Amino acid sequence: MREILLQAIGFCFVIFLGYLMKRIGLLSKADGGTLAIIIVNITLPATVIVSLASVSVSGTLFFLLAMGIILNIFVILIGGQISKKRSTLERKFQMYSMSGYNVGNFSLPFIQGFYPLAVPFLLMFDIGNSVMLTGGTTVLIDKIVGSKEETTFKQIILSLFKSPPFTAYMVMLVLRTVQVGLPVELLGILEMIAKANGFLSMFMLGLYLELRLPKKAMHLVKEVLAWRYLCGAAFALLFAFVIPLDPLLRIVLVVLSVAPMPTFSVINSVKAGMPEETVGFTSSASILISLVLMTVIMMLMG
Secondary structure (H helix, E strand, O other), X not given: OHHHHXXXXXXXXXXXXXXXXXXXXXXXXXXXXXXXXXXXXXXXXHHHHHHHOOOOOOHHHHHHHHHHHHHHHHHHHHHHHHOOOOOHHHHHHHHHHHOOOOHHHXXXXXXXXXXXXXXXXXXHXXXXXXXXXXXXXXXHHHHHHOOOOOOOHHHHHHHHHOOHHHHHHHHHHHHHHOOOOOOHHHHHHHHHHHOOHHHHHHHHHHHHOOOXXXXXXXXXXXXXXXXXXXXXXXHHHHHHHHOOOOHHHHHHHHHHHOOOOOHHHHHHHHHHOOOHHHHHHHXXXXXXXXXXXXXXXXXXXX
């Protein structure tokens, strides 16, 4: 329990350090974009390759892939139902903010320090999660609100394979399915790069942290976050007490159920027309809430 608490404090410190660097003017929010490029194109793909290099492909992994899609679909449908009386823009914001799970930049560095063997589970869940984030979510939300904009299957596939982490997922999944390994020398170099992923991810979140919100948007943000974590709590209880699962798999799914909003949800909400400060505050609040909830869950189940 002490180790879990210390690591959570460490994550808070790195996030706060990034935020402090922004506040005193040594770095800016734009520097977070630079770090995001490094993470998405270098450290996260390296983490994927190293983590999946020796994994055995099994039915459990494909179960997690399916969960990454199914959980997203459930919360989008719930968001669509509870926001029927709102404007189209607010409905889209509600559904984008309730769906998606920040795995690569938050849940992965948080969990891998305690459960290295759980990393392949996280990554397989993120494959399904990525399918939704890069197009599936937008298609479903547009159908629910009756939008005339259409995202084609081809656009989704192209978007997925433009993502270096997703491409790394697919390459490693194919290699491990046919039981092809990578040279030890290459894995040694990639492992060195992968070790930077946790720090860079948390520091980037600190640079993006926004703690100011217009009062007129407070009620909407409170409702969106309340429903996100109400759904997350329901999924967590389901995985913890109802569905029979392997202990490690149970911990992974319970923790992922309360993971924060992903970057794609922020991008899609802003594209839909929501003010950037409202979306930024919602994302920041989500990170802080998830950090507390995930720490408590790890302490209870660890």
